[in-house]
Amino acid sequence: MKKGVQIIYSEVALTYDRLNHILTLGLDIIWRKRCARFLRRAPSGRWLDVCSGTGEMLVYLDRIKPQQTTLFAADFSFSMLDISRRRNHAAGIHFCLSDVQRLPFPDNTFSVVLITFATRNIDSNKERLLGYLREFRRVLAPGGLFINLETSQPPVRLIRLLFHAFVRATVRRIGARISGSDAGYAYLAHTIPRFYGAPVLSDIIIEAGFREVSFKRHLFGIAARHTALKSFE
């Protein structure tokens, strides 16, 4: 599947940002900005955006990062990373073409590791997802902050059904038309209703070794931002 995901992102890279904004009715921008605002209080140092894609989150991080903070970005799609590298703010960012299952960084390197709208793509199988989360924890320094922003499952059944119906009606159809990749947006539409709800994802993050895990739901729970710490022990 990993190879398939890589191919999908090379197909959709050019239209990826525009489609995100269309399909979420602009909400992803609001959630990203909120996530960046939350990170204003985070410890300075090295911050790593894993599965950084076209680098939209890096734009907001670059605006709010504390002094003496360096941004790093890792993604295994050359096409996505290439768009990120060409953005105006990209000069000071360290880009790394890498599978995030095995990051090319020593233990305890980063004060912040974040992942936005990618967790359900790396692997939703619990055991494999745990492997990725443990890798993110490995490169995070003790006391460092892990952030996960992702689509989620609204806890109220009626809202959940409406959300899934909206995804079924729009993501594949509009995504295929604008990007030209039917397979890409069929896959992305497939992953959204199948991903974990926020409390279950919290338990998985705890099982990966993180502490003080909490989450904030966005818009009735169609997305959620999880935060967690790597403790000093």
Ligand SMILES: C[S@@+](CC[C@H](N)C(=O)[O-])C[C@H]1O[C@@H](n2cnc3c(N)ncnc32)[C@H](O)[C@@H]1O
């Ligand atoms: C939905 S995009 C999210 C991009 C970006 N984080 C954002 O917020 O828009 C998912 C990204 O994860 C990357 N990705 C998926 N699996 C990966 C893996 N195992 N290693 C590195 N990158 C991966 C894809 O190449 C793609 O750029």
